[in-house]
Amino acid sequence: MVLVKPPALKVAERRKHYESLNKQQLVDLLERRDGIRPLTLVWEREHLKEDLGITEAFPALRLEPDLSCGTAPWRNLVIEGDNHPALRHMLAAWRGKVKCILIDPPYNTGNKDWVYNDRFVGKTDRFRQSLWLEFLYQRLLLARELLTDDGVILVCMSDENRSKLELLMDQVFPNMRVGSLVWRSRIGGNDKADHFLSVNHEHVLVYGGPKFRFGGTEKTFDKYVFDDGDGKGPWRLDNLTQPKDMTERRNSYFPLQDPATGIWYPCNPNAVWRHVMASEGKRKQRVKTKTMDQLLDEGAIVFPSEDRVETWATKDALLAAIDSGDVPWRANAPMLRRDLPDLDFWVGKPVGWGSPQIKRYKKDLHHQTQPLSSWIRYAKDPAAEDDDVTEITAPMTEEGTKLINALFGEKTFNYPKPPSLIKALLQQVTDEDSLVVDVFAGSGTTGHAVLALNAEDGGNRRFILVSNTEATRAAPRRNICRDVCAERLRRVIAGYEVQKKTRKVGVPGLPGDFAYLRLDAVGYGDVPYDLADSDVWTSIQLLHDLPLRPFDEDAPFQQGGDELTRIVFAPRTTPAVVDRIRALAATTPLVVWARVPGPILDAVDPQRVTVRAVPADLMQEIPE
Structure with missing residues (x-):
């Protein structure tokens, strides 16, 4: 009998659970625990105050047309509110559909960089680290379910907290770790004053699905300058050795003779041949690649010409x-x-x-692209010569700060990421139709990067951004989402001016739009009464992944979708509405949401019309 404490039990509940066990059950439990020493991350979950963002309420999304940008229907979303309930709503519509989640969560420095339960978490808070870990854990668990099989989550983090976050992500995303990218974020500073160390880099942690791979860059094939005219196509010269010495690969250490000239070439004892002789391969192990004998027979080995050649007649001459x-x-x-x-x-x-x-040979390449380097090179640094990897180049943090200052005329947000960095990351992990999610959107850099990348390559990527107000008791009117995130995107779409010495220079707008949504918690018992028809229509459109349209008060019912399936919401079920729905169903299959579904069910063909009840089915779709 296996007995394991349920992880969610509080101290009192756990004590009660233990007291219910008999002696043998307790012995079994202790023996099992003594035999297991998991490598894991532990934080003080049981002693933390409740996270107010995790509410037992229905997460209603209310469309704000006046704060939206562009003409409906809107493809992109900016959501104001806590990201935990927002993620719950998103799971109902986009579970397993998101190609990239890119987040820049709070770094937990204690320097007023993180609002939790309406207050800043300071350096002296006893549970600062545990609060931060629990806060991220609850949100990452939900975010994981959004990813496609080839999807990826990229998480920006400081060097100080990278190790803790990585252990946490190992728990949330088991067997999904891809690696990390290192970005030079600034120059100068003396963070570790006692140790005289300037920490000038940050990390981007990468966790991906089983089918995820970076895009790399298309190879230029400039080195494939030779062609023997034998039908094998272009080829280039490459190193014949591997970074293993003669003690590590004994069967790869042997002299090699040019069959045309009879000249012998010694093997490097510190970097032996990549291929073995057929006799060595058969004796030692099964050979998975071509043997040196096969390569010699095929003429695939190129020997030096016009190089120095020496012959030592005696061993003494050789030793000398x-x-x-x-x-x-x-x-x-x-x-x-x-x-x-x-x-x-x-x-x-x-x-x-x-x-x-x-x-x-070019034809033997496994990939037509070069892999991505884990080193994000500073844009002004020279590139490595003859490097067969793709390097992302990016400026430092100051680019993001200068852009915010240019857009708003003042510093309205601390340490925004450079848009060019985020754009370069998205270029590597998304295709032209990807859905990109950022639930720590802050100043909206991810949305800006999506718009810029679409303008650059003609893509149709969409973004969903969640940014909180970051209001506190001391600053109750603060609203980062409305006044910085959404306003930044609005100005980027419209175009703006930047000051260049003595004159202003216009920056053209980027094509795009967004719907502005406010998140509100509605008690489940109050949903039938307090959830407005406009909120119902917003949620229905999101559930069906439709471009968002505002609620039309004058229409007998709301509708969206395409010629394959029409989505209908009927707040009132009148005879006229039923007749209209029956007529629509004659030409197009329908999904009908209705507050009073009975008359519609009685009047339509169930083979052509699916009828859903509001709010019951809506509450069922969005998990608690």
């Missing part, structure tokens, strides 16, 4: 050459040394100074 260093060298190391085995082999043989290489 070794002692003087007059032997082939690779990477500042001699290829022949006194301590190497079978030195007699090299006596009397022509020895070449060059290094054999292998032909790499």
